[in-house]
Amino acid sequence: MKHNAHLIDLESAGGLQLAARSSGFGDETVPAESLATVVLRMDALDDAQVVRLRRAAEEVSLQPLWRPGATHEQRLFLAGDRRQFHALSAALQILDPVLAPELDGLLQADARRHWSWSVRGRQLQAGPRTLVMGVLNVTPDSFSDGGRHADPGRAVEHGLEMVEAGADLVDVGGESTRPGAARVSAAEESERVLPVIRALARQSDVTLSVDTSRAAVAAQALETGARVVNDISALGFDDAMADVVAKSRAGLVMMHMQGTPQSMQQTPAYHDVLAEVLAHLREALDRALDAGITPEQVVLDPGIGFGKGLDHNLTLLRHAGSLRALGRPVLVGTSRKAFVGQITGRPVEQRLAGSLGSLAAAVTSGA
Numbered sequence: 001m002k003h004n005a006h007l008i009d010l011e012s013a014g015g016l017q018l019a020a021r022s023s024g025f026g027d028e029t030v031p032a033e034s035l036a037t038v039v040l041r042m043d044a045l046d047d048a049q050v051v052r053l054r055r056a057a058e059e060v061s062l063q064p065l066w067r068p069g070a071t072h073e074q075r076l077f078l079a080g081d082r083r084q085f086h087a088l089s090a091a092l093q094i095l096d097p098v099l100a101p102e103l104d105g106l107l108q109a110d111a112r113r114h115w116s117w118s119v120r121g122r123q124l125q126a127g128p129r130t131l132v133m134g135v136l137n138v139t140p141d142s143f144s145d146g147g148r149h150a151d152p153g154r155a156v157e158h159g160l161e162m163v164e165a166g167a168d169l170v171d172v173g174g175e176s177t178r179p180g181a182a183r184v185s186a187a188e189e190s191e192r193v194l195p196v197i198r199a200l201a202r203q204s205d206v207t208l209s210v211d212t213s214r215a216a217v218a219a220q221a222l223e224t225g226a227r228v229v230n231d232i233s234a235l236g237f238d239d240a241m242a243d244v245v246a247k248s249r250a251g252l253v254m255m256h257m258q259g260t261p262q263s264m265q266q267t268p269a270y271h272d273v274l275a276e277v278l279a280h281l282r283e284a285l286d287r288a289l290d291a292g293i294t295p296e297q298v299v300l301d302p303g304i305g306f307g308k309g310l311d312h313n314l315t316l317l318r319h320a321g322s323l324r325a326l327g328r329p330v331l332v333g334t335s336r337k338a339f340v341g342q343i344t345g346r347p348v349e350q351r352l353a354g355s356l357g358s359l360a361a362a363v364t365s366g367a
Contacts, residue, residue: 004044043075047074106325112327117299131168133170139176190216200225202225219244222248227250229250235284236284242287242292256307257306264306273312300331302332304334304337320332323367332359334358
């Protein structure tokens with residue numbers, strides 16, 4: 001989908017004003033009495049495509065919103081309801097048979113509420129209920145737990161406690177990815193995670209995930225009992241990672257991050273955070289599929305707190321449902337992160353309620 005098409009749910013005409021300002025097209029909005037409930041955005045359209053889209057929109061009473069002054073590579077926003085967008089897709093079958101399949105695919109993805117996630121021969125069902133991933137940091141410098149589980153025995157004990165509490169997955173990480181964290185060697189990372197994964201695999205049937213961006217660590221973890229690779233770089237840090245995942249048929253979480261953990265929170269900046277995160281994850285998904293990874297193996301993560309300011313994080317949580325445009329389940333991680341502290345004024349150890357509230361907001365928004 002080269003036009004980065006996605007839907008943005010709206011609460012009111014005031015939501016349209018917010019969308020207009022954040023997209024850099026001024027304060028034009030639909031009238032306050034409009035009954036529009038959703039906006040379709042499409043990027044990188046040529047002049048002919050814009051003309052055909054506007055013509056088809058008029059046929060089904062959709063309202064074009066903001067339009068940049070450029071004569072090429074244009075963006076178009078259309079406001080209406082989902083019924084009208086299905087009618088638009090039908091009209092485009094005649095007017096623009098190239099754009100029609102893209103819009104039809106978007107509408108099918110948007111309507112989907114059930115996914116099967118394939119993780120090394122096991123199928124996890126996402127959608128009938130929200131799956132919960134317990135995070136097990138086996139690092140001495142984690143921002144959220146201060147290294148309390150760096151000892152393998154304590155880590156295993158805590159992992160089993162999370163399983164007992166209802167975790168569907170346990171994600172084991174041996175390298176801190178907090179802002180400014182220094183990297184550790186692959187050998188040290190493996191020494192931290194492998195004993196814990198091995199012990200948990202022996203004592204529990206819970207689905208285990210390894211949080212790593214290194215192919216060598218991922219391969220060892222998968223041999224030891226992990227079924228999922230949680231890669232914050234979305235296959236970007238290690239060229240061999242895609243091959244490891246493809247051959248093992250492991251589950252794969254790909255996350256958006258602006259920069260690296262060492263630089264990501266210095267000056268995070270976006271023109272339109274939702275559109276840019278979507279485009280990044282779309283490109284990552286295409287790379288994964290080109291490498292032989294199946295769509296059913298993939299889950300996507302907008303990367304809350306990874307190269308994002310407070311407003312960026314809140315926008316992504318508010319419009320988490322827009323990520324359904326990519327056709328895969330969405331993973332959202334907010335636990336005890338800095339933006340929760342910015343909102344609540346609470347230190348790390350007192351951010352549980354705020355974390356739960358932010359996750360509830362993401363699920364309510366469509367994650």
